[in-house]
Amino acid sequence: MGIIIRDLPVSERPREKLLHHGPETLSNRELLAIILRVGTRRRSALALADQLLAYFGSLRELREARCEELQAVEGIGLAKAAQILAAIELGRRVQASVKVPTVVRFPQDAADYMMEHLRYLDREVMRLIILDTKNQVIASPTVSVGTLNSSMVHPREIFKECIRRSAASLIVAHNHPSGDPSPSTEDIQVTKRLQRAGEILGIDVLDHIIIGDNRFVSMKEEGFFT
Secondary structure (H helix, E strand, O other): OOOOHHHOOHHHOHHHHHHHHOHHHOOHHHHHHHHHOOOOOOOOHHHHHHHHHHHHOOHHHHHOOOHHHHOOOOOOOHHHHHHHHHHHHHHHHHHHHOOOOOEOOOHHHHHHHHHHHHOOOOOOEEEEEEEOOOOEEEEOOEEEEOOOOOOOOOHHHHHHHHHHOOOOEEEEEEEOOOOOOOOOHHHHHHHHHHHHHHHHHOOEEEEEEEEOOOOEEEOOOOOOOO
8 A cells, every 4th residue: 555645744745845845856756646636545646656657667758658558557547647648748838838049059058959859759869950150040850760870860961951041050969768868989970970071061060969868968068079
């Protein structure tokens, strides 16, 4: 059955803890317990939250869950599944309303621009940030989906987009589904290949941003650009 929330000291109950100390002080299981509101006869809301996190493995996976997948967890019926889905969708909409920079001058600007587009994806996706002479964003097309390597990422596809839009420069961005943005050997090879192609065409490749789970690496800052 696990811990019964009403048996916890008041200061340790998720709802009271949120009200007195703020939502940022709560763990993932405590936040989920508040969304679930109540448990079942056999399990508390905290125990149900533990089950959900164990079943899906991470918040990244839970974020993409469908109603029937949530209901596969014992104790999660239609009502609780709907509560979870509503909370996740509200979080998406709040994040979508956050203003992202339309002028990109620093690696953090590029990461902010791409983070919510790429951080939750389960495949590697490469997108471009195409810039004009004032570093304003002209477009941000997707140019590759799947595992990135030097044979799959063709400079002609990337620079075709840039030429078509009269780009002055571009920033390349892609995600690591693992959540760890550390550059791989392939990332380094792709970066050098694109940088050489940009030099020939007169379009500066300013950076290659690798997006993890709310983390990023700027390959320029890491010294991979000549």
